[in-house]
Each structure stands twice: as structure tokens, then as C-alpha cells.
Amino acid sequence: MRLETAGGLTLEARWDAPQHGPGGAVVVCHPHPLHGGTMQVPLIRALTASLVDAGHAVLRFNFRGVGASDGVWDGGVGEIDDVAAAVAAAGRTYPDLPLGLVGWSFGAMTSLRWQARDGNTLPWAGVAPPLRLSTGGDLPEPDALPPARRLFIIGDRDQFTADADLATYAAAAGARFELLRGSDHFFYFRERRVGDLVAEFLGSSAPAAERRLTG
Secondary structure, three states: OEEEOOOOOEEEEEEEEEOOOOOEEEEEEOOOHHHOOOOOOHHHHHHHHHHHHOOEEEEEEOOOOOOOOOOOOOOOOHHHHHHHHHHHHHHHHOOOOOEEEEEEOHHHHHHHHHHHHHOOOOOEEEEOOOOEEOOOEEOOOHHHOOOOOEEEEEEOOOOOOOHHHHHHHHHHOOOEEEEEOOOOOOOOOOHHHHHHHHHHHHOOOOOOOOEEEOO
16 A cells, blocks of 8 residues: 655555454554665564554554655655654544554654654554664654653663663653563564563454454
């Protein structure tokens, strides 16, 4: 499927849905476009699988300039509009379902920047968001965030952000914080553990749901 941004770009996207109908919908945002991030990387697929197993329909997409999406890298600014387009599409597709927002790394940072910019209060889960990037901006100041349920997950071996610094940020934002010991930024072999933490945080909409990937 395709999403259209406010600036007229079209983005590559896909829905993954449980077999017996979703009880919620979640937008999932991938890591940095300049470092191999796409909606198909293993951790994004694991997040999707865990959420679908918990009964959510999941919309994942490629940021501008990635895969079959239009446009080029915009330094993390235009990419905020990409998140907005995906959330709007999820709301149109499932207007009667609760929505959630999830991101990994750059995707977590950018989705949180969108919440700060637009005053959005959807439940949000961020996996290893960097506090700052030389390409892509900084996390918003905690007091710039509108009130919402939020979860931060990081490994104690993360290569880009000290877990203590992110814990301090999460506390200032009034958010839940989870530390996975022995994991780095990529959570190798623990992808489903991360996915299950996110699914538990957002809640199970259909505990017995079977996973079906639709494209």
C-alpha cells in the first residue's frame, strides 16, 4: 500500500493483521535511513509479530527515500511528516480502534518529536532512542512532551546512548523504563523479548490471535 504525506510524497507501507480481526492498531517506525534502516529489518519484524500476536493491526512504512518511498533524506525534519502521515492513515483505516505508536532508534526519536510538535497523546513505546544524533536531531525536552503513556527500552551495552542518561530522561518525562542487560543497540537474539515488552505495554487486544502477515 501507499501513504501520502502533507508534502505530496507517497511512502511504501504495509499492514500486518491478526487472523480474527484486530482490537487495536499500531504504527511502527524503523531506524535510521542512512544506516540501513527499513521496515524489513529484523527487530521491526519482531516488533510487528509480537504486536500482531497480541491482537493489533500493525502499519509499518519506509521513510522518504527508503525502498519504494518517494523523496530523499531530509535530515530528520520531513521524516516527522512521514510519521504524521502513517498515524493519520491508521486512524482512517481503523477509526474505532485504539491507536499506539512504536519506534526503534531513529524511528523512536522521530515519532517522539512528532508527538512534541503536534501535541499528540497516543501511547508510545521507544526502543533505544538516541538522545541526540549528528544527523536527525535530538529528543524533545521532556517538558515539551504532551502527557501520554510512554515506555523506553534500552540495552546496557547500547553503543549510542548511555542507559543511565536515558533512564534520567524517561523519569523526567514520567515514562516507564526497561533495561535489558547484555543487549546492545540491535538486541540480537532478543528481538522477540523486545517485541513482547512493547506488546505487554500496549496491551493485548486478542490473546488468542493467530498471526497473519498481509501485504
